[in-house]
Amino acid sequence: MAKKRVGKETVAFTTPPVLLGTATIAGPKEGKGPLGSYFHEVKSDLMMGKSSWEQAEVYLFEQSVQHLLDAVAVPLDLVDYLVGGDLLDQIMTTNMAARTLQRPLLGLYGACSTSTESLFVASTLLDGGFADHVVVATASHHNTAERQFRYPTELGVQRKETQTWTATGAGAFMLASEGVGPRITHATVGTVVDLGIKDPNNMGAAMAPAAARTIKQHLVDTGRTFADYDLILTGDLGRIGLPLARDLLEQEKVSVPKDRLADCGIMLYESEDQDVHSGGSGTACSALVFGSYLYRQLLSGDLNRILLVATGALLSPTTFQQGESVAGIAHAIAIEMLKGR
């Protein structure tokens, strides 16, 4: 068996890659949420001085990387790879931003799980001896996703209570083979799970089974329990999906302490006042929450070991129109402050 494998579907990094720094840019709604003060920049409008929402999304991606480079003082030409993705068809946000950034690009698509998919690929490049610095970035924009996946944004179609709100923002991460900071120690890449949910307005329910599967697999492979993590944090399950994931885990005899399981989509917005219904989602959602508040909690010692489990709903307007159900996927990344590093 490959030397870095642990159990059936998990890997343990030999020299755990370091998260040297992060940068997050949030849209106006996200800036007014409970994590507003933790973002590196909050934009006051959705156009950001550009002539389309899509161009604004490209700007978010590029600017998050620029902020990151400033924050960690690593020049762009020392970045060996840029790894990331977004929600738009042909991941054009990432491709257009990479046209400006001019570094070797690996574009990924895992819907809202792209953040941890990218962190996994970046970590293997570093621990495998292929790179010294890798930038991971993801972005999404509410108004571009809305008109691509659903209805013309300006129509203002009434949203269902089960829907999540696609986050506007971007998160960028500098991973390095050496340095000081939280380290990525383990990863469990997910398998597509489809329990037959056909409602594209209930992505939390569609993704919950994938989140539960990946969390359980990770715990079985590593011999850990929820008690070994200060927090296990799912991506964008929201207020509908998170209790479903909890139920599925408990059906599988995984004990879930109430204070150890949380969800980025719930944390990003105020539940009462911000009218996001089930919570937040989007490629930026978990990147915004992890790259701001949680990263600082790790640095401050308030958290020591977390498992970030970004979740993706695998659907397109075409698959919906052709009657396909909405499959889900979730990738888990264990992040720790290691003593003596």
Added chain:
Amino acid sequence: MAKKRVGKETVAFTTPPVLLGTATIAGPKEGKGPLGSYFHEVKSDLMMGKSSWEQAEVYLFEQSVQHLLDAVAVPLDLVDYLVGGDLLDQIMTTNMAARTLQRPLLGLYGACSTSTESLFVASTLLDGGFADHVVVATASHHNTAERQFRYPTELGVQRKETQTWTATGAGAFMLASEGVGPRITHATVGTVVDLGIKDPNNMGAAMAPAAARTIKQHLVDTGRTFADYDLILTGDLGRIGLPLARDLLEQEKVSVPKDRLADCGIMLYESEDQDVHSGGSGTACSALVFGSYLYRQLLSGDLNRILLVATGALLSPTTFQQGESVAGIAHAIAIEMLKGR
């Protein structure tokens, strides 16, 4: 510098991953082309017994992997990762096929460069000690791409002479850390290049600069010349893009012997009779050509060392409508029959 890096943007694998086997399934037009007898299966119609072209594309992806597993006698549960992509929005072909195949999935998007992007990611997983077996697969379908990127397929809009024909088919590859077969020794991941081509019907011209950049970077990094390769094979430049790439290389003082540079998009179809205009393209194009004819040429000893440089045109209907130019990207993979292995 990371120990496996060579020059600025190339990596050399320490234990070069082995291509244990390949499987290719081609559509009817591809089956009638010059490589028809080399494909593992040729389908006689574009629907393949399914109720939509998109479902046929999913079938092509799944079946190529099934053929591959049969050919190399590796059971599915020994496959550590499935890595691949396709051209459809949200890479739904790959996601739907992975729902059936039930292995940990890394979905990538690099347009028609996805085949070598995936071979790179798979090789780093193997050489990095994260996996023993990785399946790489890509698929495309002429009729799904046509209606997604251009016009309703049934309209039969007249095609421009500069256009390429999206290939129908799928190619799957079994990469392993041990075994007998051609090995992936080096890889150069590409950077997005955009010289301002705005015509979405001339993707060869849009991708040629990226191909030339990646080839030159690879040769500089490795200290090799064209003479060190039996063949350098671009992805889907076609009859318009290939001479442009040659010109760009020669402007950069890279000597290009006439018989050492070829293009998968030109090789896949008969130039005179098959009405494909500039040549072939699509995520399946380079996978079909490399996985069939070229792989056998390596096994037979007719070729010993090749550089496969799949090329991707980075555009979407949205970016075209918003006036963006068509950027390109190209990733190079060196494949060799190593003596004594």
